[in-house]
Amino acid sequence: MKATTTWTEGFASTITDNRGHEIITDIPKEKEGTNTGASAFELLLMSYSGCVHTIFNMVAKKMRIEFTALEVDATGSQKDEAPTFTDVExxxxxxSEVxxxxxxxxxxxxxxxCPVGILFHQAGVNTTYKIEKFQKA
Incomplete structure (x- = not known):
């Protein structure tokens, strides 16, 4: 696995992986960026949400859990002006009928x-979880 980041302009960059995928990162305009993509810090939280979604889907398949909709929100916070996440919900x-x-x-x-969740846990980030059943309209 490999990721390569290439500067494009200002604070924006393109990150590619060794499978040919790419994403744009940038910072918000209020921090002198152009807001053309999520920041690397935001990508951490997005990765956590995506990882829980993917692994849950894989485990559900093995457990024969069928569903018609699945959504995962990850909400991060930084207490006491911490430089990184201190808490994630x-x-x-x-x-699902299960x-x-x-x-x-x-x-x-x-x-x-979930490998991303394990990294957050090892970094000492307090994580809480909540499950809600809903019916997709």
Missing amino acids: IELRID SDEKIDKCLQQTLKT
Whole structure:
């Protein structure tokens, strides 16, 4: 696995991986950027949300949990002007007929194996989780 970052202009850059994907990063206008992409710091939180979503989906498939919608929000905060996240709340919303207990078991297995979540945990970030069932309109 490899990532390469190339400056484009101002504070913007293009990050590519060794599979041919690319993303643009930048900082907000109020910090003198052009806001052409998420910041690297924002990508951390986006990665956490994406990882929980992907791993939950994989575990759900193994557990034969069917769903018609799945959403994961990750909300990060920085207490006492910390330079990085001190707390993250993960909220998983799912439209499924499966029991709450089975969904909770799937989430617990997800949390044990989500590599991004493990990194956040090892960094000492306090993470809380919430599951909400909903019906997609």
